[in-house]
Amino acid sequence: MxxxxxxxxxxxxxxxxxxxxxxxxxxxxxxxxxxxxxxxxxxxxxxxxxxxxxxxxxxxxxxxxxxxxxxxxxxxxxxxxxxxxxxxxxxxxxxxxxxxxxxxxxxxxxxxxxxxxxxxxxxxxxxxxxxxxxxxxxxxxxxxxxxxxxxxxxxxxxxxxxxxxxxxxxxxxxxxxxxxxxxxxxxxxxxxxxxxxxxxxxxxxxxxxxxxxxxxxxxxxxxxxxxxxxxxxxxxxxFIGKTNVVEGKIMSTNNSNYEVDIQGITHMVKSDNKLSVGDKVSMMLRPESIIVEGEQYDGIVTKSMFMGENHEYEVKWNDQILQISESNPFGRDIYEIGDTMKIGFDEKALHIL
Ligand SMILES: Nc1ncnc2c1ncn2[C@@H]1O[C@H](COP(=O)(O)OP(=O)(O)OP(=O)(O)O)[C@@H](O)[C@H]1O
Ligand SMILES: [Mg+2]
Structure with missing residues (x-):
């Protein structure tokens, strides 16, 4: 059957x-x-x-x-x-x-x-x-x-x-x-x-x-x-899930490991794509892979919404708005609209498109 x-x-x-x-x-x-x-x-x-x-x-x-x-x-x-x-x-x-x-x-x-x-x-x-x-x-x-x-x-x-x-x-x-x-x-x-x-x-x-x-x-x-x-x-x-797309530039390559510059900070990113030094790349980063109170970048909160199991933010970062989702933000103040937020990118989750 x-x-x-x-x-x-x-x-x-x-x-x-x-x-x-x-x-x-x-x-x-x-x-x-x-x-x-x-x-x-x-x-x-x-x-x-x-x-x-x-x-x-x-x-x-x-x-x-x-x-x-x-x-x-x-x-x-x-x-x-x-x-x-x-x-x-x-x-x-x-x-x-x-x-x-x-x-x-x-x-x-x-x-x-x-x-x-x-x-x-x-x-x-x-x-x-x-x-x-x-x-x-x-x-x-x-x-x-x-x-x-x-x-x-x-x-x-x-x-x-x-x-x-x-x-x-x-x-x-x-x-x-x-x-x-x-x-x-x-x-x-x-x-x-x-x-x-x-x-x-x-x-x-x-x-x-x-x-x-x-x-x-x-x-x-x-x-x-x-x-x-x-x-x-x-x-x-x-199409599947919320997402952020951030731009970067390849600084060095080592097999499938790439050093990528994003807004002046270097990230180690793995990819099966064949890329060369100097290439501009678009990378996907899911909202839950942006770390609130990470120490890499500053952003300004433009939306702050408590959803129960997680807290959703929109944060203005350079010329774009990032979607950020933080799960169970217990024991910490919630960021309000207009607050400055320190954020970091989880390198493992950066995915070159
Ligand atoms: N009998 C038909 N004659 C002409 N065009 C058709 C016919 N059936 C479907 N189409 C067209 O074929 C395309 C695909 O339609 P289909 O119904 O397979 O889409 P779908 O992915 O199931 O969309 P939905 O999510 O709205 O159900 C559409 O552009 C639709 O207008
Ligand atoms: Mg259908």
Missing amino acids: KKGISIKNLTKVFVINQKNKVVAVDDVTLEVKPGEFVTLLGPSGCGKTTLLRMIAGFETLTAGDIYIGEENIGAQTPDKRDTAMVFQNYALFPHMNVFDNIAYGLKIRKLPKTEIKQRVQKILDLMKMNDFAHRVPAQMSGGQQQRVSLARALVMEPGVLLFDEPLSNLDAKLRIHMRDEIRKIQKEVGITSIYVTHDQSEAMGLSDKIVIMKDGVIQQIGTPREIYQKPINAFVAG
């Missing part, structure tokens, strides 16, 4: 009219290992849904190939593919109760009644939904309906599970609860999953791998940590 997905040079062009076309997915190549949970993340219109729909068989391919396991599925109709999809709007049958909604796909496949009953019961147990079995969708909350829609996909025991922003209609707290639940069940069942979202914390929390897309093109593929700590360009850095 566990199968990988192999996407090769996939392109989708929508023809709007004789003059206009949209390249929604542009030469995308992506490997998803069996059992892996991969998230497609990117701004509105970057091609996430289109890519997912091509895998499910709801869109034709303009070019390229999709394999599930060893099988090239690019020309198959959706019902022939070993995929199931969970939608944003649940797409449940309003007149059917939970049990029948979950059983529907199995009935279409003409499985024996006893087997259908067993399989639906197994999923109801797995998702702790026995109490809801006889309710119709209108008698349930959004979160409960979304669980039914997940159950309906899982009961098909597909090789590949596809999610298109399944949690975006839920409130913040329920979203986190459901996110954890999806991850738990996905691990338990071990289904290869592709999950579309534009919520970065959802992507970070759920994924083995994150795929960042822009204008139909993959920008970077990596673990949540790689994407957060080593984004390959300013777009990725800015």
Whole structure:
């Protein structure tokens, strides 16, 4: 049942009219290992849904190939593919109760009644939904309906599970609860999953791998940590988490170790980029990697906001504003707007773009 997905040079062009076309997915190549949970993340219109729909068989391919396991599925109709999809709007049958909604796909496949009953019961147990079995969708909350829609996909025991922003209609707290639940069940069942979202914390929390897309093109593929700590360009850095970009100049090189001058102070920075003395570089530095009361630079506080688990500052530093996040600033005064703040850069966290 566990199968990988192999996407090769996939392109989708929508023809709007004789003059206009949209390249929604542009030469995308992506490997998803069996059992892996991969998230497609990117701004509105970057091609996430289109890519997912091509895998499910709801869109034709303009070019390229999709394999599930060893099988090239690019020309198959959706019902022939070993995929199931969970939608944003649940797409449940309003007149059917939970049990029948979950059983529907199995009935279409003409499985024996006893087997259908067993399989639906197994999923109801797995998702702790026995109490809801006889309710119709209108008698349930959004979160409960979304669980039914997940159950309906899982009961098909597909090789590949596809999610298109399944949690975006839920409130913040329920979203986190459901996110954890999806991850738990996905691990338990071990289904290869592709999950579309534009919520970065959802992507970070759920994924083995994150795929960042822009204008139909993959920008970077990596673990949540790689994407957060080593984004390959300013777009990725800015898309996932808050970030600062500071400019510097290479003063000396030693293999992958560089001495970088930033505003008259030298920092040791590691990078896999090939750089030479005199090169100007842009570096990313996350808000939590700027040290409050570090002894390197002076800045003027322009925003000061207590957020509970951390305190967020904006600090004017030379010609730019730095975002700074300090966690649990106990036992120390908070800086107010207009205060001078001494700051330092955590060299390990400086990442050359
Ligand atoms: N059926 C269609 N006909 C023409 N253009 C389309 C069609 N479907 C999508 N597009 C265009 O393709 C591009 C990608 O759309 P897609 O729905 O895949 O984006 P998305 O990343 O899912 O965005 P969102 O986060 O808003 O859901 C957009 O420019 C969109 O306008
Ligand atoms: Mg979409």
